[in-house]
Amino acid sequence: MASTSIETTTTTAAERRGIPGAQFVEDVQTYLSQLGLDVNSALSFLQERLQQYKLVEMKLLAQQRDLQAKIPDIEKCLDVVGTLQAKKGTGEALIADFEVSEGIYSRAHLEDADSVCLWLGANVMLEYSCEEATSLLQNNLDNARASLEVLIADLQFLRDQVTITQVTIARVYNWDVHQRRIRQATAAKDS
Amino acid sequence: MQQEQGGKSDTEVTWEDQQNINKFGRLNNRIHELLDEIKTAKETNDNLEDASNELILTDEEVIRFQVGEVFVHVPNDEVENRIEEMKEATSKNLEKLEEEKGTILAQMAELKKILYGKFKDSINLEED
Numbered sequence: 225m226a227s228t229s230i231e232t233t234t235t236t237a238a239e240r241r242g243i244p245g246a247q248f249v250e251d252v253q254t255y256l257s258q259l260g261l262d263v264n265s266a267l268s269f270l271q272e273r274l275q276q277y278k279l280v281e282m283k284l285l286a287q288q289r290d291l292q293a294k295i296p297d298i299e300k301c302l303d304v305v306g307t308l309q310a311k312k313g314t315g316e317a318l319i320a321d322f323e324v325s326e327g328i329y330s331r332a333h334l335e336d337a338d339s340v341c342l343w344l345g346a347n348v349m350l351e352y353s354c355e356e357a358t359s360l361l362q363n364n365l366d367n368a369r370a371s372l373e374v375l376i377a378d379l380q381f382l383r384d385q386v387t388i389t390q391v392t393i394a395r396v397y398n399w400d401v402h403q404r405r406i407r408q409a410t411a412a413k414d415s
Numbered sequence: 416m417q418q419e420q421g422g423k424s425d426t427e428v429t430w431e432d433q434q435n436i437n438k439f440g441r442l443n444n445r446i447h448e449l450l451d452e453i454k455t456a457k458e459t460n461d462n463l464e465d466a467s468n469e470l471i472l473t474d475e476e477v478i479r480f481q482v483g484e485v486f487v488h489v490p491n492d493e494v495e496n497r498i499e500e501m502k503e504a505t506s507k508n509l510e511k512l513e514e515e516k517g518t519i520l521a522q523m524a525e526l527k528k529i530l531y532g533k534f535k536d537s538i539n540l541e542e543d
């Protein structure tokens with residue numbers, strides 16, 4: 225993959241939805257002089273960046289877990305509405321066992337189901353016709369799936385930035401070790 | 416988690432190398448998620464298998480079939496059809512997941528070759 229950097233020494237990454245991009249370093253020496261920091265300050269700056277990335281990652285992972293739990297719920301609701309609609313045509317009552325309390329179930333006879341009530345959250349429940357309920361639930365499901373996709377893309381971008389930062393830390397550290405060794409070698413030669 | 420370890424080498428990391436490392440990281444994450452998904456899909460498959468076996472053995476006319484949070488009374492034949500449909504859907508899903516797993520493992524092997532080739536001991540791409 226060809227690099228599309230405009231500058232010769234570093235490649236700047238775009239930021240994405242508030243997540244700052246990690247700067248890719250072509251040459252450690254130039255990077256350090258560009259930043260105007262010595263090795264230890266540069267390392268602590270990079271470590272700090274890494275921690276910030278980790279925080280954002282936790283937040284995004286939590287959001288992803290929520291969405292992944294919500295989607296099967298919506299699918300189950302769609303299932304139920306679908307079953308009710310199917311039974312509507314036949315004219316016979318739908319018999320269902322439902323949970324009244326933990327371990328205690330009761331039987332329900334559901335006659336012609338023209339409408340269903342949907343829980344919208346915030347102590348609000350609205351009555352819809354079966355068709356409206358189906359389209360609302362389907363809409364919610366599509367939105368949830370789309371948000372999940374965006375979230376996953378964000379996470380991938382974030383992980384890439386984390387990897388770049390980790391690699392940069394390793395390279396700065398190695399460069400420092402290398403410099404020390406050279407200095408030691410020259411000092412030994414002179415003495 | 417894979418990390419790049421410091422070595423005595425002076426090999427410079429180019430943008431292309433960085434992108435390869437990033438891609439390897441992404442694939443590795445995806446593989447872990449996939450392994451979990453495959454495990455869940457296999458469990459669902461087994462459960463459906465058990466369910467349809469029980470169905471053959473039972474002599475009840477009406478089965479309580481779980482739809483959402485309630486158990487709907489459904490005649491035996493319809494339950495059989497539903498379970499067959501669900502089994503087909505899960506096995507298709509499982510097939511797709513296994514296929515994705517194969518592709519990703521191949522890509523990871525390819526990247527390992529490239530990265531080890533350039534960095535040799537300076538990079539560690541194994542699971543700990």
